Amino acid sequence: EVQLVESGGGLVQPGGSLRLSCAASGFTFSSYAMTWVRQAPGKGLEWVSAISGGAASTYYTDSVKGRFTISRDNSKYTLYLQMNSLRAEDTAVYYCARDQKGLHPVNPFDIWGQGTMVTVSS
Amino acid sequence: IQLTQSPSSLSASVGDRVTITCRASQDISSYLAWYQQKPGKAPNLLIYAASTLQSGVPSRFSGSGSGTDFTLTISSLQPEDFATYYCQQLNTYPFTFGPGTKVDIK
Numbered sequence A: 001e002v003q004l005v006e007s008g009g010g011l012v013q014p015g016g017s018l019r020l021s022c023a024a025s026g027f028t029f030s031s032y033a034m035t036w037v038r039q040a041p042g043k044g045l046e047w048v049s050a051i052s053g054g055a056a057s058t059y060y061t062d063s064v065k066g067r068f069t070i071s072r073d074n075s076k077y078t079l080y081l082q083m084n085s086l087r088a089e090d091t092a093v094y095y096c097a098r099d100q101k102g103l104h105p106v107n108p109f110d111i112w113g114q115g116t117m118v119t120v121s122s
Numbered sequence B: 001i002q003l004t005q006s007p008s009s010l011s012a013s014v015g016d017r018v019t020i021t022c023r024a025s026q027d028i029s030s031y032l033a034w035y036q037q038k039p040g041k042a043p044n045l046l047i048y049a050a051s052t053l054q055s056g057v058p059s060r061f062s063g064s065g066s067g068t069d070f071t072l073t074i075s076s077l078q079p080e081d082f083a084t085y086y087c088q089q090l091n092t093y094p095f096t097f098g099p100g101t102k103v104d105i106k
Helices: none
Strands: A001-007 A010-012 A017-027 A032-037 A045-052 A059-062 A070-074 A078-081 A094-098 A107-113 A117-118 B002-008 B009-012 B018-026 B032-039 B043-047 B059-068 B068-076 B082-091 B101-105
Touching: A001 A070, A001 A094, A001 A107, A017 A094, A017 A117, A032 A078, A032 A107, A045 A070, A045 A094, A045 B082, A059 A070, A059 B002, A070 B068, A078 A094, A107 B043, B009 B018, B018 B032, B018 B082, B018 B101, B032 B059, B043 B059, B068 B082
Parallel strands: A010 A117, B009 B101
Antiparallel strands: A001 A017, A017 A078, A032 A045, A032 A094, A045 A059, A070 A078, A094 A107, A094 A117, B002 B018, B018 B068, B032 B043, B032 B082, B059 B068, B082 B101
């Protein structure tokens, strides 16, 4: 079964750090670009960051540039999101998602994880 | 690129034909996808490339449009279709989503 499972969410103080993980199974992980999407409580979806299958290319939305780093370990079938200098407005459910077609993050997302909640509050 | 959706919400009955509109702030060709999201669940891909039905999605869902104006149509609303629908542009990073359209029961 093709599956994505996020972990690493929790409560963190403003200015703190957190690393999210997304464990993939059921497909050849290195053959697919991956993306993080977040959703603040009661709000819509926000594209956050993407990475190509070979990790050569990364992309970020402006509000997280310089604070978040996307990475992947293809040998471990795992996607990461390192989040530093966290702000209250980063509070959201964070989903990882798979590119529909392949290596380059230019397609919509056909497989999603269940999400992990990040709360930034003092 | 900014996306707007209309309406922001609608009430409909089982069997109704429902149309949701998504408008982009600039030409995005056919680089548009539609997702359905139910409460507490991850989104589900319905349509990509503006009009191509994702595998496994019922044929009552259809998409059309190109350039800046797009529509999602549900030909005969079913009980399991009550959800929030989002469009997403994949023409230019960041791949923005529309604000969503909530479809609930009349």
